[in-house]
Amino acid sequence: MIDHAHDLACVRDATERLLTAVAELDNASLAEPSRLPGWSRGHVLAHLARNADALVNVLEGRPMYASAEARDADIERDAPRPLDAQLTDLRESAARFQTVGDAPADWSRTVELRNGVTDSASRVPFRRWVEVELHHVDLGIGYELEDLPAEFTEREIDFLAERFAGHKEVPWTSLTAGDGRSWTTGGGAEGGPVAVEGTAADLLGWLAGRRDGSGLTTKGALPKLPPL
16 A cells, blocks of 8 residues: 655655755756756756646646646746756745645545546655656766665666556566566567566666666566656
8 A cells, every 4th residue: 555645755855865965066067968868957957846846736636737848848948047046946846745745635536647647646746756766866966776765766666667567569577686576577569588687776777767778687688668
């Protein structure tokens, strides 16, 4: 069972780590490229702030974004802002998300995200946790996949393995971490079985599109995963 209150506390902790790290940057470094193609660090921070507000919309029963075009335009608008403005927006938008998350609600209800995707409201805090942790890594400022909380890494591997289960482009694949934890995914494409082994950080990096899988050991060709 998902504990949304626990996940909200984890989001709060992850956000504080992010804010502390970003506060050490300067305006020039925000304009430098992030690890996401075509995005500066400012783009990543702008996206994180607007995503917090978008998830407030989700929890309050409104469309997540007015449109895909509006989402992109808001990120482009906010990306060039100076450090102080980025930090203020990150902090205030995070507070708005926490306020809505702390309000009494039916957490078993179904909510709608982007592109017609639906989920339980109770999963929304974890989805926000994913955004904060992975995009902190995407900034390329010293926070790496190996630094992620162990609970987060395991749960995100669970989530992504489930997401690709039965996918028509992914053959049946077994995943094994160095400590013996294992998962299965794929199964909808011809070929396989493929056995993939590595550290939990490398498995997560590959599943989440943050690493190319070169740090993994495979029996069979490493599947090419579709974009998230």
